Amino acid sequence: MSELVIETSGLRKSYRHGLRRRVAVDGLDLAVPAGGVHGFLGPNGSGKTTTMRMLLGLARPDKGVARVFGLKVPSQLPQVVDRVGAVIGSPGFSPHLSGRTNLQLVGRTLGLSRTGVDEVLHQVGLESRARSSYASYSPGMRQRLAIAAALLKTPDLLLLDEPTAGLGPAGGRTVRDLVRRLGDGGTTVLLSSHNLVEVQQLCHSVSVIDHGRLLASGRVDELLGERTSRTRVKVADLRGAQHVLRSAGRTVARDGDALLVEGHERPEEITRALAARGHYVTELIEVRPDLESVFLQLTGRAPDGSSTPTPADGER
Amino acid sequence: MGLLGVELTRWRARPAVAALMLAAVLFALVAAGLTAWESRALTEAERDDAVSQAELTLRDPGVRAEVEACRDSPTDYLGPDAVADDCLGVLAPDPERFWPRTPLDLAEVLPQRGVEVALVVVCLMVVAASTFVGADWATGSMRTQLLVEPRRLRVWLAKAVAALVWSAATTAVALLAFWGVLAAVARARGLEVGDGVALDAAAQVGRSVVLAACAALGAFALTMALRHTVATLGLLFVYAVGGEIALGLLPVPDVASWSVGRNALEWVQDGPGEAFTLAGSPYLGPAAFLGALTLLAVLVSLPVFTRRDV
Numbered sequence A: 001m002s003e004l005v006i007e008t009s010g011l012r013k014s015y016r017h018g019l020r021r022r023v024a025v026d027g028l029d030l031a032v033p034a035g036g037v038h039g040f041l042g043p044n045g046s047g048k049t050t051t052m053r054m055l056l057g058l059a060r061p062d063k064g065v066a067r068v069f070g071l072k073v074p075s076q077l078p079q080v081v082d083r084v085g086a087v088i089g090s091p092g093f094s095p096h097l098s099g100r101t102n103l104q105l106v107g108r109t110l111g112l113s114r115t116g117v118d119e120v121l122h123q124v125g126l127e128s129r130a131r132s133s134y135a136s137y138s139p140g141m142r143q144r145l146a147i148a149a150a151l152l153k154t155p156d157l158l159l160l161d162e163p164t165a166g167l168g169p170a171g172g173r174t175v176r177d178l179v180r181r182l183g184d185g186g187t188t189v190l191l192s193s194h195n196l197v198e199v200q201q202l203c204h205s206v207s208v209i210d211h212g213r214l215l216a217s218g219r220v221d222e223l224l225g226e227r228t229s230r231t232r233v234k235v236a237d238l239r240g241a242q243h244v245l246r247s248a249g250r251t252v253a254r255d256g257d258a259l260l261v262e263g264h265e266r267p268e269e270i271t272r273a274l275a276a277r278g279h280y281v282t283e284l285i286e287v288r289p290d291l292e293s294v295f296l297q298l299t300g301r302a303p304d305g306s307s308t309p310t311p312a313d314g315e316r
Numbered sequence B: 001m002g003l004l005g006v007e008l009t010r011w012r013a014r015p016a017v018a019a020l021m022l023a024a025v026l027f028a029l030v031a032a033g034l035t036a037w038e039s040r041a042l043t044e045a046e047r048d049d050a051v052s053q054a055e056l057t058l059r060d061p062g063v064r065a066e067v068e069a070c071r072d073s074p075t076d077y078l079g080p081d082a083v084a085d086d087c088l089g090v091l092a093p094d095p096e097r098f099w100p101r102t103p104l105d106l107a108e109v110l111p112q113r114g115v116e117v118a119l120v121v122v123c124l125m126v127v128a129a130s131t132f133v134g135a136d137w138a139t140g141s142m143r144t145q146l147l148v149e150p151r152r153l154r155v156w157l158a159k160a161v162a163a164l165v166w167s168a169a170t171t172a173v174a175l176l177a178f179w180g181v182l183a184a185v186a187r188a189r190g191l192e193v194g195d196g197v198a199l200d201a202a203a204q205v206g207r208s209v210v211l212a213a214c215a216a217l218g219a220f221a222l223t224m225a226l227r228h229t230v231a232t233l234g235l236l237f238v239y240a241v242g243g244e245i246a247l248g249l250l251p252v253p254d255v256a257s258w259s260v261g262r263n264a265l266e267w268v269q270d271g272p273g274e275a276f277t278l279a280g281s282p283y284l285g286p287a288a289f290l291g292a293l294t295l296l297a298v299l300v301s302l303p304v305f306t307r308r309d310v
Helices: A048-055 A077-083 A099-110 A114-123 A139-151 A169-184 A196-202 A220-225 A238-247 A268-276 A291-299 B002-013 B015-038 B044-058 B061-072 B074-078 B086-091 B106-139 B141-148 B152-188 B195-226 B229-249 B260-268 B284-307
Strands: A004-017 A020-033 A036-041 A063-068 A071-073 A084-087 A157-161 A188-192 A205-210 A213-219 A230-234 A252-255 A258-262 A283-287
Touching: A004 A048, A004 A188, A020 A036, A020 A048, A020 A063, A020 A188, A020 A205, A020 A213, A036 A048, A036 A169, A036 A196, A036 A291, A048 A063, A048 A157, A048 A188, A071 A077, A077 A084, A084 A139, A099 A114, A099 A139, A099 B002, A099 B141, A114 A139, A139 A157, A139 A169, A139 B141, A169 A188, A169 A196, A196 A291, A205 A220, A205 A291, A213 A220, A213 A291, A220 A291, A230 A268, A238 A252, A238 A258, A238 A268, B002 B015, B002 B106, B002 B152, B015 B106, B015 B152, B044 B061, B061 B074, B061 B086, B074 B086, B106 B141, B106 B152, B106 B195, B106 B229, B106 B260, B141 B152, B152 B195, B152 B284, B195 B229, B195 B260, B195 B284, B229 B260, B260 B284
Parallel strands: A036 A188, A036 A205, A084 A157, A157 A188
Antiparallel strands: A004 A020, A004 A063, A063 A071, A205 A213, A230 A258, A230 A283, A252 A258
């Protein structure tokens, strides 16, 4: 097993909400291996940001232990903070100062030279607007400046909370390319995102949480591998074809104007069984499992927190 | 040093704070200019007018009767050694009484406009210190700073020292400008600035600088705890004004000694009043009172900032 960069055990955090307390993180056991991009998935309000804030010393856990590079946080955070960069929540900089000056102030706190500032501005594609005041930046540019600030340390671990939220297509792509490059270059990136396609594209491993608890964790291909492919079949008579396939021992669900058949091994058996009863297939496609279907199965919710029934929940 | 340097830069780079610093210096210069203007030399016409008014007053039957009565019995009016010829000189109105303004006297400026300017500058520094750190909370840059330097005590101390240094320096510049202008005006008018007055003014500037630094530190500490400039200034306003009213209503002897305004006033001005007095010193009592308030703000602020979630 590879070395763990982040490790939490029984991590718990609750907030006062009026007269009651609301549990944001409830005994979370999280393990993030070194290197690569690790996705941190969960619906809105599942505890992702709170977990990241606890790892960075911005919030104190009620219970449990959190370790970064093997050291307890927040007590030993100062010993590892130079190796950790982060973008949490909406970016916060002095609005009247330029992007470059804001970064220079961060750099001076870290004891870094000005060349490092120019380098990270180039990395996030902000060099042409470096002298503009932060107040004039679009939300996407602000997000990229926050990432630049996180990169000033040349971190071994980068925590990014929804880094592409609010970015346009070009800005999102810049950030995704950057995250991919960092992950490939050996930096461990913990990436929280609602964009499951993005996570599937970028991440080597993921942890899925909901209600502050870990639901699943592992390599993306392993998680997807646990789910079998399905076969989407189009025929003229859906009801009749469904009956035929069920009689043949198949698990079948309706999916709009087609049928979804569990499994995709030996698809010729499907066409053969249907043709034998006079149902002629007009379309037969393998539907591979994706992270979104895994996510929906695990949480029963869409990433934005709304309850969304999976297609497989249909009639069988 | 890096963190302190950053905070010192951040203070002066914030437009609202820079504007308050500039306002403090400009206010002191305007006050000096106003003092110089209000004490400008009399014109010949003004002097002649004063002499005329004095003569006119002397013709008043009431004044003449008074002078005559004095001449009849000078010792009753002017004391045992007086003679009749003294009466006109003493009771007749002096033309100086009719001057439209008095000449510049720095000893007179010290307890009046000198104190007013010092207290206004101190108030501006309170607002500046609160604005400085309130903006960090409002813009979210405090979180960004803590992601870079998670040792919150260090962050608090660096910001506190920046607030202290800048408010003390600004107050010193503003008040030295005030007194510098007035001293130059006095010399230009051929008035002598005595060593005693110069020393008193220097001492008042020194005490004002200390007060500004403490007040800025207290405002900074409260804003770090409350995380909001308006909340801090509102609280201070309620304490200063509401407290003053409450103290006025309380039927307790020496209750005025608990007034923050009185203590600040007596710390800056020369001489005992209604504030606290300790060990016979007019300054020790106000210093202890104001110091205790500042310390209280710091003691509340530090644990709140170092332990509360951001």
